[in-house]
Amino acid sequence: MKKKWLSLVSILVLSAVVLSACDMMGQTGATAEPTRAAVAQVQPTKTSDRIVSEGVVVPVQYTYLSFETQGVVEEVMVAEGETVEAGGLIARLKGSAQLEAAVTAAELELLSAEQALDNLKENADVARAQALLRVAEANKALDDAKDKRQSKSFKRADESVINNTRAALILAEDAFQRANDIWSYWKDKDEYDVNRAAALTQFSKAQQEYDRAKANMNYVEGYPDQFEVDLAEGNLQVAQANYDKAMRDYEQLKDGPNPKDLALAEARLDNAKSQLAAAESKLDDHLLTAPYSGTLVTSDIKVGQVVGPQTSTVLLADLSKYQVETTDLTELSGVSIKEGSAVEVTFDAITGLKLPGKVLRISPLGQDKQGDITYTVYIDLTKQDPRLRWSMTSSVVFTGK
Numbered sequence: 001m002k003k004k005w006l007s008l009v010s011i012l013v014l015s016a017v018v019l020s021a022c023d024m025m026g027q028t029g030a031t032a033e034p035t036r037a038a039v040a041q042v043q044p045t046k047t048s049d050r051i052v053s054e055g056v057v058v059p060v061q062y063t064y065l066s067f068e069t070q071g072v073v074e075e076v077m078v079a080e081g082e083t084v085e086a087g088g089l090i091a092r093l094k095g096s097a098q099l100e101a102a103v104t105a106a107e108l109e110l111l112s113a114e115q116a117l118d119n120l121k122e123n124a125d126v127a128r129a130q131a132l133l134r135v136a137e138a139n140k141a142l143d144d145a146k147d148k149r150q151s152k153s154f155k156r157a158d159e160s161v162i163n164n165t166r167a168a169l170i171l172a173e174d175a176f177q178r179a180n181d182i183w184s185y186w187k188d189k190d191e192y193d194v195n196r197a198a199a200l201t202q203f204s205k206a207q208q209e210y211d212r213a214k215a216n217m218n219y220v221e222g223y224p225d226q227f228e229v230d231l232a233e234g235n236l237q238v239a240q241a242n243y244d245k246a247m248r249d250y251e252q253l254k255d256g257p258n259p260k261d262l263a264l265a266e267a268r269l270d271n272a273k274s275q276l277a278a279a280e281s282k283l284d285d286h287l288l289t290a291p292y293s294g295t296l297v298t299s300d301i302k303v304g305q306v307v308g309p310q311t312s313t314v315l316l317a318d319l320s321k322y323q324v325e326t327t328d329l330t331e332l333s334g335v336s337i338k339e340g341s342a343v344e345v346t347f348d349a350i351t352g353l354k355l356p357g358k359v360l361r362i363s364p365l366g367q368d369k370q371g372d373i374t375y376t377v378y379i380d381l382t383k384q385d386p387r388l389r390w391s392m393t394s395s396v397v398f399t400g401k
Contacts, residue, residue: 050397051333055324055345055379057392061292062317067093069285070308073301080299084290090314091301096286103283106276113272117265124257131250138243145239149232165213165220172206172213179206294318297390322388324357324379326396331366331373337398343379344397350387357381359398 071093078090183203186196256262288301298315307313324345329337341359363376379396 050399051329051337053326053329053333053377053396053398055326055394055396057322057347057388057390057394058325059317059319059390060321060323061294062297062315063291064312065090065288065290065314065316066309066312067285067288067307068309069093070306071095071286073303073305073307076301076303078290078296078299080296083295084293084316086290086293088290088293090288090290090296090299092288093286093307096283099279099283099286103276103279106272106279110269110272110276113265113269117269120257120261120265124253128250128253128256131246131253134246135243135250138239138246142236142239142243145232145236149236162217162220165216169210169213169217172210176203176206176210179203288314290316292316292318317390319390321381321384322390323360323381324394324396326377326379327374328369329375329377331375334362334375334377337362337377342399344399345379345381346395346397347388348393348395349389350385350392353385353387355381355383355385357396 074092074094074096076091078084078088084090179199179202182199186193186199189196252258257265294316295318296314297317297319299313301307301313337359339359339361343357343359345355345357347353357379360378360380362378366373366375377396
């Protein structure tokens with residue numbers, strides 16, 4: 001019995017040894033697998049959270065300029081290496097002087113057309129005011145004519161006028177009677193007598209006043225005769241005709257200038273604007289101007305040279321402000337870079353210079369460069385340095401901030 005238990009223990013120990021050996025062999029086999037070779041890739045250096053890329057210095061603004069039309073260069077105003085202000089003339093083609101004259105003529109025609117339209121509108125305002133005044137005057141004249149015509153159907157005067165006229169007659173009659181009495185006393189005297197002459201004069205004057213007073217009294221108490229009625233009726237018809245004409249004139253002017261005249265003036269103005277735009281466009285095609293202030297970095301323009309739209313004759317750049325463009329940022333590193341991210345830029349040619357910047361934008365289209373897809377990142381340098389030059393190489397560190 002004791003031997004049987006020993007045999008069983010021996011078997012268990014042996015089994016444990018065998019299993020342990022198998023386990024060790026399994027571990028040894030796992031470490032013996034061949035290591036895969038790493039695939040070499042060209043990409044920016046990545047140190048912890050920072051990405052380092054190569055870059056090149058370029059102006060923020062640079063443009064290749066050319067004439068918009070083919071022609072012969074007549075004059076060059078700015079040479080290579082010289083600066084030019086925004087809108088400054090760099091060169092001109094032959095025929096530009098005639099085109100400048102055409103522009104001047106078109107400007108004068110536009111000014112004339114604008115003035116004609118303004119005068120038409122201003123004159124219409126004046127004419128409308130004058131027409132309204134004539135309407136008011138004609139209306140008053142018509143009212144007066146109506147009143148006079150209506151008065152011809154009644155006595156020539158109202159009671160107050162008749163009473164005043166009667167009073168004047170009484171006074172004139174009394175004065176005449178007294179003058180007559182005096183004259184009756186002196187009329188048989190010597191004709192050379194002074195008193196007789198005075199009495200005659202007074203009598204004659206009193207008789208005239210009395211006759212006039214009687215005539216006035218007869219007139220105001222009477223009714224108009226046919227002549228007076230016809231005259232008043234004629235005056236009324238004339239006044240009505242004048243009022244009607246004044247109203248017609250005002251109706252034509254109250255809404256502004258005559259529509260036909262206004263349409264012609266506006267058409268002339270539109271045509272003048274079109275002619276000026278066409279003349280300016282032709283002139284612009286014959287002039288090479290700077291779209292912004294800068295330096296002519298390169299210029300191949302020569303007097304007598306035939307140039308055209310397909311000839312890039314001038315490279316203009318603003319050398320007062322530079323930015324950096326990366327050259328080797330791959331898609332693997334680019335995905336972690338965002339617009340506005342902070343960077344630090346150093347320059348191979350300027351030892352110790354480190355300028356801060358930020359990501360301005362990232363090119364949306366990648367380029368295949370030796371099997372890697374790279375994206376250009378545009379870096380805005382928040383500080384400038386006068387030693388910077390176009391095409392200087394640099395190192396851009398994306399700090400991730």
